[in-house]
Amino acid sequence: MQVTMTVNGDQVSHDVEARLLLVHYLRDVLGLTGTHWGCDTSNCGTCVVWMDGEPVKSCTVLAAMADGRAVRTVEGLEQDGVLDPVQEGFTECHGLQCGFCTPGMLMTARALLDRNPDPDEGEIREAISGQICRCTGYSTIVRSIRWAAEKERLGAADEPAAAPAGGA
Ligand code: FES
Ligand code: FES
Secondary structure (H helix, E strand, O other): OOEEEOOOOOOEEOOOOOOOOOOHHHHHHHHOOOOOOOOOOOHHHEEEEOOOOOEEEEEOOEHHHHHEEEEEOOHHHOOOOOHHHHHHHHHHOOOOOOOOOOHHHHHHHHHHHHHHHOOHHHHHHHHOOOOOOOOOOOOHHHHHHHHHHHHHHHHOOOOOOOOOOOOO
């Protein structure tokens, strides 16, 4: 079947099998391998992308269900060579080790800060509760998202002086 959607602002259209999952469409057809596929049980959350502005696990969505929708992947976070503050935060606060969970964490973090610019630790932990990190223990992820919130509060001209408290 024919599917047409925008992915990171670009229109794409392909003839795909009706059973093709969105995560496989993104990775295998479009070559956008930033979105990871980490489980067969809809638990890990590394596959999170946005569909019409809402985070979804792309392993639970058929490519056909994205027909006519706007999809945003982790590749769409950076704009004109400028990292999104959440990407900066994960860099500044060591929010990753192996990095496998990071694409989903970043997309969930961006969505959280768009609806809640000043989340506390509990709100951050709730937002990422559908995602599994096997490496960090989550503390640095929480700090990274708090750093990004502070960066956006200060504006582009300033940097948060240090990773704000927020993790254990
Ligand atoms: Fe694990 Fe989607 S690949 S939740
Ligand atoms: Fe390795 Fe999260 S950094 S799974």
